[in-house]
Amino acid sequence: MHRGPEIERQRPLQVRPTRCLTTMIKSGDTIIMPSQQPQVSDLPSITTYLTGHDDSGKAIVEACRPANWTVYDNKEMAFNVAYTTSQFPANLNDNADIKTYDKVLSSGKLGLVNPHGTVCRTVDFAPGFECMMHRTQSLDYGIVIHGEIELVLDSGERQLMGPGDIAVQRATMHSWKNPSSDKWARMTFVLQDCEKLVVGGEVMKEDHGRGTDGLPMSGNDS
Numbered sequence: 001m002h003r004g005p006e007i008e009r010q011r012p013l014q015v016r017p018t019r020c021l022t023t024m025i026k027s028g029d030t031i032i033m034p035s036q037q038p039q040v041s042d043l044p045s046i047t048t049y050l051t052g053h054d055d056s057g058k059a060i061v062e063a064c065r066p067a068n069w070t071v072y073d074n075k076e077m078a079f080n081v082a083y084t085t086s087q088f089p090a091n092l093n094d095n096a097d098i099k100t101y102d103k104v105l106s107s108g109k110l111g112l113v114n115p116h117g118t119v120c121r122t123v124d125f126a127p128g129f130e131c132m133m134h135r136t137q138s139l140d141y142g143i144v145i146h147g148e149i150e151l152v153l154d155s156g157e158r159q160l161m162g163p164g165d166i167a168v169q170r171a172t173m174h175s176w177k178n179p180s181s182d183k184w185a186r187m188t189f190v191l192q193d194c195e196k197l198v199v200g201g202e203v204m205k206e207d208h209g210r211g212t213d214g215l216p217m218s219g220n221d222s
Helices: 093-107
Strands: 025-027 030-032 048-052 061-065 067-072 077-085 118-125 139-148 149-153 158-161 164-170 172-178 183-195
Touching: 048 164, 077 093
Parallel strands: none
Antiparallel strands: 025 030, 048 061, 067 077, 077 118, 118 183, 139 164, 139 183, 149 158, 149 172
16 A cells, blocks of 8 residues: 655754853852842743853853843832843853853943943833933844833834834933833843944933932943
8 A cells, every 4th residue: 555755753852951050150260159139020031041062063052041130220120131242243262252241240330231242131121110211322222022112212202112123222312111000011132332423513422311229331432
């Protein structure tokens, strides 16, 4: 009896076990593990997966790291820095970028922007919360992940954004508002340092508006 072409059996997916690590740095022979802050929102938890290479040059998932949140404004806004680089192009040799990331994050001195580099940051916004009006010397990509977010500009213009919408933030004075009365919202941002911007003869320096306690200036606009 003709059975037709045989269907090739799929090989089982090989999953290489990874270690979920909190952010760490190695100082000499000492591993320094900063405390992990709990998530304040009811949104899904976040894990960052770092890829690399094994000794044969094959790509691997080298490690995974759970989110380490920093909370601001009476726990109505929370930051998780998934990754940051401190030079462009980034140097991946001997995991130089990972070592630098760990040192920057553990220092507690990272502002919104990392001078000469990039920052990938997730931000959770409480229902009804609007962050400070602010500007950074950077080119940013802001992607709405959960809920709705209103982009508010200092001209008075407002733009409502939903999941999947992207704001290309070009060193303007702006804030973000969660218009929901009962649901948290989440955005992920990729911020990259940029050249000094001059508009109408005025240098558009970093401005934190009313300010947020515990959030340092980036220091890339001098």
